[in-house]
Amino acid sequence: MTTHLTSTQLAAELEAEARSTLPAHVSGYVGATAGAGECHAEGLAAWAALRLVPRVLRGGRADGAVDTSTAVLGTPVRTPVLLAPMAQQVAAHPRGEAEAARAVAAAGSLLGVSTNTAVPFTEVGAAGAPWWYQVYVLRDRSLTQLLVERAAASGAGALLLTVDTTSLTQPSEPGAASVEPTEWPDGPGRARLTALTSADLAGSESGAASPALDVDLGTVRWLAEVSGLPVVVKGVLHPDDAAACVEAGAVGVVVSTHGGRRLGASVTSAEALPGVVAAVRAVSPAAEVYADSGVRSGAAVAAALALGARAVFVGRPAWWGLAARGADGVGRVLGGLTEELAGVMRQCGAASVADLTPDLVASRHLRA
Numbered sequence: 437m438t439t440h441l442t443s444t445q446l447a448a449e450l451e452a453e454a455r456s457t458l459p460a461h462v463s464g465y466v467g468a469t470a471g472a473g474e475c476h477a478e479g480l481a482a483w484a485a486l487r488l489v490p491r492v493l494r495g496g497r498a499d500g501a502v503d504t505s506t507a508v509l510g511t512p513v514r515t516p517v518l519l520a521p522m523a524q525q526v527a528a529h530p531r532g533e534a535e536a537a538r539a540v541a542a543a544g545s546l547l548g549v550s551t552n553t554a555v556p557f558t559e560v561g562a563a564g565a566p567w568w569y570q571v572y573v574l575r576d577r578s579l580t581q582l583l584v585e586r587a588a589a590s591g592a593g594a595l596l597l598t599v600d601t602t603s604l605t606q607p608s609e610p611g612a613a614s615v616e617p618t619e620w621p622d623g624p625g626r627a628r629l630t631a632l633t634s635a636d637l638a639g640s641e642s643g644a645a646s647p648a649l650d651v652d653l654g655t656v657r658w659l660a661e662v663s664g665l666p667v668v669v670k671g672v673l674h675p676d677d678a679a680a681c682v683e684a685g686a687v688g689v690v691v692s693t694h695g696g697r698r699l700g701a702s703v704t705s706a707e708a709l710p711g712v713v714a715a716v717r718a719v720s721p722a723a724e725v726y727a728d729s730g731v732r733s734g735a736a737v738a739a740a741l742a743l744g745a746r747a748v749f750v751g752r753p754a755w756w757g758l759a760a761r762g763a764d765g766v767g768r769v770l771g772g773l774t775e776e777l778a779g780v781m782r783q784c785g786a787a788s789v790a791d792l793t794p795d796l797v798a799s800r801h802l803r804a
């Protein structure tokens with residue numbers, strides 16, 4: 437008998453598998469949530485609670501095929517399920533992002549590469565998957581400049597400027613000892629520095645790599661100028677902030693609670709998405725809105741797209757998948773969500789992602 441796991445069940449299975457082999461301080465870091473974990477729990481629940489109103493009598497192909505492909509900032513992808521930038525992936529797998537990128541390439545997806553990566557950009561790019569470089573603006577901006585220049589030269593297609601990390605202390609998983617990656621006995625805590633040589637670092641104080649807390653809207657244009665890449669701002673929940681980012685030159689925003697890892701009392705991404713979409717559209721119809729944090733099913737992906745997201749990012753399930761089964765684990769997460777999305781699209785009469793329109797989402801979830 438074969439059992440077919442839902443994406444939600446698969447995520448739980450991969451997490452259990454990964455936790456059974458990872459050191460507790462690593463699992464504790466990956467599973468960490470802010471506050472009492474309420475934002476993370478409600479984030480999962482909010483996506484899972486979205487209800488769709490299927491459309492019928494729309495024809496469709498006799499073989500039931502639907503087209504999940506789209507384009508993100510002009511880059512074609514076969515699925516709107518993208519891999520979120522996540523730190524410390526060499527703690528999941530010896531090849532880290534390079535291994536994850538193989539799965540992403542096979543899935544026809546795209547990955548975000550964290551500032552805190554230990555894998556050289558060239559190895560990530562070698563898999564052939566499109567990738568965006570996630571930027572934490574470092575205290576020494578000349579180092580950030582070097583990193584984004586190198587990312588651009590190595591084939592990054594865009595920058596994801598993360599702006600929701602205002603505290604240098606990570607949240608701790610309830611009940612788990614909080615150990616910063618910088619303090620892991622075996623940890624690649626200064627992983628980001630692998631993209632820099634010791635000559636680059638000469639003259640920088642040791643704290644140079646800490647994220648600066650004074651990122652402002654001018655940073656968007658500065659990053660675009662020094663890298664020559666489009667900038668997407670990640671970690672936006674308030675519609676006014678989203679509008680300001682686009683006015684400041686961002687080509688898109690990611691509605692994100694950082695996986696519920698920043699503010700326990702935060703609104704969820706699912707709740708924030710419609711307001712952000714409306715605010716961004718009002719400034720620039722061409723700007724793209726993405727969403728992440730707690731997306732665990734194809735129905736949630738469909739609902740996010742129907743509410744105006746161009747694509748979604750998936751985080752923890754892929755990190756656990758990488759730790760448990762390498763590229764195969766990441767591939768199953770991306771493939772499972774995409775397969776579920778296709779099933780939901782078929783049942784909703786949506787032949788392509790462009791057919792996922794707001795009227796498919798039950799009105800109780802839409803803002804007045």
Ligand SMILES: Cc1cc2nc3c(=O)[nH]c(=O)nc-3n(C[C@H](O)[C@H](O)[C@H](O)COP(=O)(O)O)c2cc1C
Binds near residue numbers: 523570752
């Ligand atoms: C272990 C871990 C490390 C992360 N590291 C980063 C990071 O370096 N930069 C960043 O912008 N977001 C980081 N994130 C947040 C993810 O990009 C993403 O927003 C979040 O994981 C999505 O929520 P989900 O895990 O519920 O799918 C990290 C998340 C996890 C779980």
